[in-house]
Amino acid sequence: LKTRTGALNGKRVDYFKGKSAIKALRSPAYAKLGAKVPQVDSDDAATQLLHSLIPHTFFLRIQRGPSISSGVKAVQIVPQQLFAPDEHYVWLVDPNPIRQLALAVAMVAVVLAGVMFPLWPVKMRIGVWYLSVGVLGLIAAFFGLAIVRLVLWLVTKVVARPGIWLFPNLFADVGFVDSFIPTWGWDVPPPKKAKKAAKDGTGTPSKKSSKRKDAAAAAAQAQQHGGHSHSHGDGAHSHSHGGDDGPRIVELADDDDDE
Structure with missing residues (x-):
């Protein structure tokens, strides 16, 4: 069952959509349970089964509100309760009550131990x-190490550029051991991204260069034919007269109309 995280009366809760619950009842994993659970052979039967569970308040229909943080939306229980595939429902059953009970007992024990500290044994x-x-x-x-590495960086920034950091990964988002590896490192900025080849940012050749290439190709083709050849391209004309051994003149069209 696909669930999402919401906030109900300031408390984090899990909620799901009706379609997800129907898919869960129609899945092979649910069918493998056999006689332990009610049999569901259609989407309508799954909808009726889920609707019959609403009076037991395992889940209730909600209305989603605006987002209060990343991926968390405020939810509110609506007065009219029914099951529909397009509606959202919040779980009201604690999946692990033993853990919650253990945490509550541990919290009470810690508070009592702190209050009764004067009665503890001397040892x-x-x-x-x-x-x-x-x-x-x-x-x-830790604070002393942070001050020492800052002083070392300031001194080496003047004496030996670009500066040296002691434990460069000390404040990085890594593990405890990795925070002290390596022992020192140069204060080298990260490499800059390579600039794009084309000025327009697309990397594709311009129309003017394409037309010039077409004209050059037409000129090369004209040189391969004997006698009189006449070739037309996109904005380019080539004329050749005479025999195969004589010079040929190639005229290129002006590209002023492209600008």
Whole structure:
């Protein structure tokens, strides 16, 4: 079943179109379930089955609104509930309630543990203090490294152009280990894209050059015939008189009318 992400009352939800639900009931995967599920032999039977599930509030018909972020639209449940292939429906059943329950219990446990921190044993409180100091030390080391690499770049920008970056991938969108590979690198800008060959941006020859090529081809053809030959092209005329050994004159048409 193809689903999309929407926002219902400020909460992320999954919704689908009626056609997708009908296709899911008509798919071979649903037919393999056999007697465990109701049999569906037509689109009308699938529509009736899905309509009978609406009172159980597994899904409800919605109306889509404007987009609130990339790929997420605001949705709202409409009062009149029915199933139609062209309508949209939102899932109201949590696919994994055990996970939600475990997350809720863990959140409550963390809050209670924080509130009851003065009642912790002395060794646990000392361990938490060392752990917090270690985390703060890592954060300070990261900011110190960022300052050192900036100072190094400023110095090498003046002394040894184009400059050297220490850990050039430190702020790149890569993994933790890849952020420190390589150790240093030159501050070289990315290569520029190659310019297009033609000035008009199409890369195709102009009309004037095409006509000149046609005229040259007509002249070459005229030289291959003996006696008197007369050739016409697009804007080009060639005349030749005399024998095969005599010179031939080729006249090229003026291209002023193309400009």
